[in-house]
Amino acid sequence: MQVKSFTGRSLKDAMNRAKAIFGENIVIIDSIPIRGTETHPEAQVQLSVGVPDQIPGQPEDRKEWFRQYLQSQLQAYQTQRTEPNAPSAAGVGNGEVRHHTLIIKVGKKLTELGFPATFVDQLVTKAADGLTGQKINRNQLLHHLQRVFQEQTVLLQxxxxxxxxxxxxxxxxxxxxxxxxxxxxxxxxxxxxxxxxxxxxxxxxxxxxxxxxxxxxxxxxxxxxxxxxxxxxxxxxxxxxxxxxxxxxxxxxxxxxxxxxxxxxxxxxxxxxxxxxxxxxxxxxxxxxxxxxxxxxxxxxxxxxxxxxxxxxxxxxxxxxxxxxxxxxxxxxxxxxxxxxxxxxxxxxxxxxxxxxxx
Ligand SMILES: Nc1nc2c(ncn2[C@@H]2O[C@H](COP(=O)(O)OP(=O)(O)O)[C@@H](O)[C@H]2O)c(=O)[nH]1
Ligand SMILES: [Mg+2]
Structure with a gap:
């Protein structure tokens, strides 16, 4: 994965510019407010996004790419065990990206709390797979994650x-x-x-x-x-x-x-x-x-x-x-x-x- 920066008058504008080049396959890493740049004086936002090394064409490829991306993120968290810059997706109009950011956050938290790596990988993958194309709010997403967590944590007698x-x-x-x-x-x-x-x-x-x-x-x-x-x-x-x-x-x-x-x-x-x-x-x-x-x-x-x-x-x-x-x-x-x-x-x-x- 490569990290690219885009500027825009708003976050949505920067997102649209990024998508115009890399399609829907981008993942937000960070966004900061700015006051214009030399080449783009009206810019108010600078957005960092992760883009795939190869731009996948089919929806199925995207899903696979995203799965791999999540896993590489989690591996990085597991090996570093340091506090990375939390991905920020505040105000982004693209529900899917925001969902993925929350799923990554939950995965990272599970790792910090000592859940085994394979458990976290499976949970994150299942949660992301179960969501594709759905429009839901944060609470609904948390319920979805809770359900996946319960299904995967079959411990009870x-x-x-x-x-x-x-x-x-x-x-x-x-x-x-x-x-x-x-x-x-x-x-x-x-x-x-x-x-x-x-x-x-x-x-x-x-x-x-x-x-x-x-x-x-x-x-x-x-x-x-x-x-x-x-x-x-x-x-x-x-x-x-x-x-x-x-x-x-x-x-x-x-x-x-x-x-x-x-x-x-x-x-x-x-x-x-x-x-x-x-x-x-x-x-x-x-x-x-x-x-x-x-x-x-x-x-x-x-x-x-x-x-x-x-x-x-x-x-x-x-x-x-x-x-x-x-x-x-x-x-x-x-x-x-x-x-x-x-x-x-x-x-x-x-x-x-x-x-x-x-x-
Ligand atoms: N903080 C905490 N202390 C506990 C818990 N369970 C037991 N203890 C304490 O651990 C100590 C040893 O407990 P005990 O039942 O005598 O252990 P036993 O030797 O295995 O019978 C006691 O001071 C308990 O109060 C727990 O869930 N949390
Ligand atoms: Mg005893």
Whole structure:
């Protein structure tokens, strides 16, 4: 792509001059007000546009050219990670160009928020392809982008907490990941289990603080908390606990390198026969650390992820990369320390509102 400058009495006039030479295939990069030039004294605007190296003739070529152009722009953003001059299309009468500028902006924001490059490329391409020839305003364009974003972010398993019948749900994950906090949020969250009776089974006997934390929670919330120390106690627990439909199981967290830990946890999980096993992963880890810390839990049978500490990361988009790499659905996101409000059960809406916030 080459960058060319055009002057005009207005932005529209400059655009028309650019189009007269390069056809419809131009993309606005910038516009600045000026007071005439030597060769064009009436000019009020100087416009910079991107033009294709080869001027495509057919509409299909244009679409392909634009797709490639978007991708090259995004690659530049991804490699530089610096704040480039935002393309300005204010006041331009050409709806298509303005749409493309907003799509690029959303793509750039997604990259900054840590969404994987392939995800961003696909989203931008789909959004641009779905628009060709349509006249819509900014709000409609944002809705269109939201729809494409939702289609592409298939992360949810919304019925997990609403299935009928008894559910045994162990919460596993690295130390300090937010297992116990997530479990307490799940137990209280109005959208999780409705009026069904919940009980908590704790296998975390290593830390005094961990014991005290859950005991106190049980006293305040009225949710029964049972602690057991041996695998054999599981049988006794289920013989005694007949009424609770939902059994949330708190587990200790250790380093994945601690070999006895994985053997013990495997044994516990084997006896529990979980309905689903929830892996908590903090978004404060970088992607490599997330993968390093989750390989053990994936191998122990994690079936879904709850990402925690959304409120403490500036790159929440990495949860898309992590859940894809782990091949596990996301069933919730921890957004703070308050019980139970800081648990969001619709990750896609949460991510989209974070994107909108920064547009
Ligand atoms: N900011 C923030 N803190 C969290 C979140 N979830 C858990 N925490 C905090 O992380 C710390 C460890 O949580 P805890 O549930 O004890 O972790 P566990 O060792 O995995 O059981 C506690 O201080 C929690 O309040 C979250 O979503 N956001
Ligand atoms: Mg804990």
């Amino acid at each position: 919304p019925d997990l907490f609403r299935r009928s019948g008894r559910a045994i749900l162990p919460v596993i994950g690295p130390a300090g990941a937010g297992k116990t906090t997530t479990l307490m949020k799940l137990a209280l969250h109005p959208k999780c289990f409705g009026r069904r009776k919940v009980a908590i089974l704790s296998l975390d006997n290593h830390r005094i603080a961990a014991r005290e934390q859950l005991n106190q929670f049980g006293r305040i919330s009225g949710i029964p908390v049972q602690r057991i120390t041996t695998v054999e106690d599981i049988v006794t627990f289920f013989q005694q606990e007949k009424t609770a439909e939902i059994i949330l199981v708190d587990t200790p967290g250790r380093s994945p390198n601690f070999s006895d830990y994985s053997r013990d946890l495997q044994e516990w999980l084997g006896q529990l026969h979980p309905t689903a096993t929830l892996l908590t992963l903090p978004l404060t880890y970088d992607l490599d650390d997330m993968m390093f810390n989750s390989f053990l839990f994936k191998s122990l049978g994690a079936t879904a992820v709850v990402f925690t500490k959304f409120d403490e990361t500036c790159r929440p988009g990495k949860l898309v990369a992590a859940s894809r790499e782990l091949d596990l659905p996301v069933v919730g996101i921890g957004t703070g320390q308050t019980l139970p409000d800081d648990l969001v059960l619709d990750p896609v809406d949460l991510l989209w509102s974070r994107i909108l916030l920064e547009l």
